[in-house]
Amino acid sequence: MLREFINKYKINYVAKILGLTPQAIRYYEKKGLILPARIEENQYRSYDAWDIVLLLRTRAYREYGFAVNEIVDILRDDSPERLIEKLEKREQEVEAEIEKLKTVLSGLKYFSSRMQFMQENKGRYLVAERPAMYMLYIQKEYEMSDDPDVKKMLSEWCENPNVFPCTALFLDDITSKDFIGAQCMLAEDAKRLQIQEGRFVSYIEPRTCVYAVIEISSREELTNKILQPILDYMKKVGLKPVDDIFARWLVVNKMESQYKALAEVWIPIEDKTKLSLLYAKNKIDFNDVICYI
Numbered sequence: 001m002l003r004e005f006i007n008k009y010k011i012n013y014v015a016k017i018l019g020l021t022p023q024a025i026r027y028y029e030k031k032g033l034i035l036p037a038r039i040e041e042n043q044y045r046s047y048d049a050w051d052i053v054l055l056l057r058t059r060a061y062r063e064y065g066f067a068v069n070e071i072v073d074i075l076r077d078d079s080p081e082r083l084i085e086k087l088e089k090r091e092q093e094v095e096a097e098i099e100k101l102k103t104v105l106s107g108l109k110y111f112s113s114r115m116q117f118m119q120e121n122k123g124r125y126l127v128a129e130r131p132a133m134y135m136l137y138i139q140k141e142y143e144m145s146d147d148p149d150v151k152k153m154l155s156e157w158c159e160n161p162n163v164f165p166c167t168a169l170f171l172d173d174i175t176s177k178d179f180i181g182a183q184c185m186l187a188e189d190a191k192r193l194q195i196q197e198g199r200f201v202s203y204i205e206p207r208t209c210v211y212a213v214i215e216i217s218s219r220e221e222l223t224n225k226i227l228q229p230i231l232d233y234m235k236k237v238g239l240k241p242v243d244d245i246f247a248r249w250l251v252v253n254k255m256e257s258q259y260k261a262l263a264e265v266w267i268p269i270e271d272k273t274k275l276s277l278l279y280a281k282n283k284i285d286f287n288d289v290i291c292y293i
Contacts, residue, residue, distance in 0.1 A: 007048065007049070008037065008046035008047065008048055009046065009047050009048070009052070010044065010045070010046065010047075011025055011026075011036075011044075011045050011047065014047045014051070014052060014055070017052075018052065018055055018056065018059065019059075020055065020059065025047075025055065027068075028055065028058055028068075029045075031068055031069075031072055032072060032076075033054065033055075033058055033068075033071065033072060033075060034047070034051045034054050034055060034058075035051075036051055054075065057075070058071055058075070061074060064087075064090055064094075065090060065093070065094065066086075066090065070086070074086060103160065103161065103162075104161055106162070107160070107161030107162045108161070110162055110186075111161075111162075111250070114250055114264070115250065115251070118213045118250065118262065118264065121211075121213060122213045123213075124212070124213075125210055125211070125212050125230060125233050125234075126210070126211045126212070127208065127209070127210060127211070127239075127269070128208075128209060128210075128211035128266075129206055129207070129208060129209070130204075130206060130207045130208075130209045130211075130246065130266040130268070131186055131187070131206060132186070132187035132203070132204065132205055132206045133166075133184045133185060133186055133187060133190075133203075133204040134184065134185055134187060134190040134195055134197075134201055134202070134203055134204070135166060135168070135182040135183070135184045135201065135202050135204055136150070136153055136154065136157055136182055136183045136184070136200055136201050137150070137180055137181075137182045137200050137201075137202070138150055138154055138181055138182055138183060138200075139180070139181035139182075140180060140181070144181075145200075147200070149199070149200065150200050153200065153201070154183065157183050157185065157195075158183075160185060160189060160193060162185050162186060162189045163183050163184070163185045164183070164184055164185075164248050164249060164250060165181070165182075165183060165184075165248075165249040165252075166181075166182050166183065166184040166246065166247060166248045166249065167179050167180065167181055167182070167246075167247045167249070167263075168180040168182065168244050168245070168246055168247075169227075169244060169245040169246075169247070170244055171241055171242075171243060171244045171245060184204070184248060187203070204246065207243065207266070207268045208268070208269055208270070208271055209246075209266035209267055209268050209269060210230060210233075210234055210239060210266075210267045210269055211264065211265070211266055212230050212264075212265045212267075213262065213263070213264060213265070214226055214227075214247070214262075214263050214265055215260065215261070215262055215263075216260070216261050216263065217255075217258050217259065217260045217261075218258045218259040218260075219258055227245065227265070227267075230265065230267060231267075234267065234269070239269045239270075240269065240270070241267050241268065241269065242268050242269055242270060243268035244268075245265065245266070245267050245268075246265070246266045246268075247263045247264065247265045247266075248263060248264045248266075249261050249262075249263045250262055250263065250264060
């Protein structure tokens with residue numbers, strides 16, 4: 001049927017039935033996707049079934065994730081082969097996006113679970129297993145590294161939402177202000193991203209630790225002042241630090257004139273099996289190691 005004999009519809013009607021805005025329809029017209037007729041008396045746009053079908057396909061292509069310029073090319077090209085090529089390319093892009101969203105979802109679940117764990121155990125000292133991690137060293141004390149390789153790796157690492165700032169404190173001088181600043185991620189995430197040890201990347205093995213949640217502000221330093229209550233408790237119950245202290249910063253807030261952070265602290269101690277034997281020998285319940293403060 002010739003277009004001049006097909007029923008015509010005004011833009012508001014077309015917008016309503018297609019779930020589009022009049023502005024969007026005018027935009028598609030501007031891009032050359034549709035060619036509505038004009039009513040002679042008032043020059044209002046009028047749309048027929050062909051326009052509506054094309055708008056329906058345009059919206060479908062938008063839902064597939066094609067950009068408007070890509071849709072223009074598709075609608076002006078009647079080659080099925082080239083359309084298949086574009087669809088397959090978009091399919092690959094969507095699959096990559098899905099994988100990225102899976103990583104984001106995994107990160108959200110992990111972050112949420114750690115926040116819940118921290119909230120439940122705030123004000124407690126626990127004997128817990130520190131998970132295996134990889135650390136990217138980016139600063140010594142408060143000075144960021146200028147090494148281009150570090151900057152490049154930091155940019156790549158930050159594409160993973162499961163990366164958190166962390167700090168390593170040296171056991172041999174806990175009163176010192178020296179520390180190493182880094183970014184850390186769980187070993188399973190590092191494996192998926194094919195991250196390996198290197199000049200600036202270290203593998204941090206799982207360790208039995210005393211675990212605590214601490215709060216610190218930018219007006220304080222992570223030294224014995226913050227950690228002393230934990231160290232005093234450990235001494236009280238006969239737990240001796242055996243390696244460098246590790247802190248992972250899960251939350252950082254800006255509060256008026258200062259920053260505040262919530263961090264998980266792991267202080268390595270002897271293997272849990274050895275501790276259990278020690279406490280059994282001294283007739284102490286290992287569960288009593290948990291302390292409420």
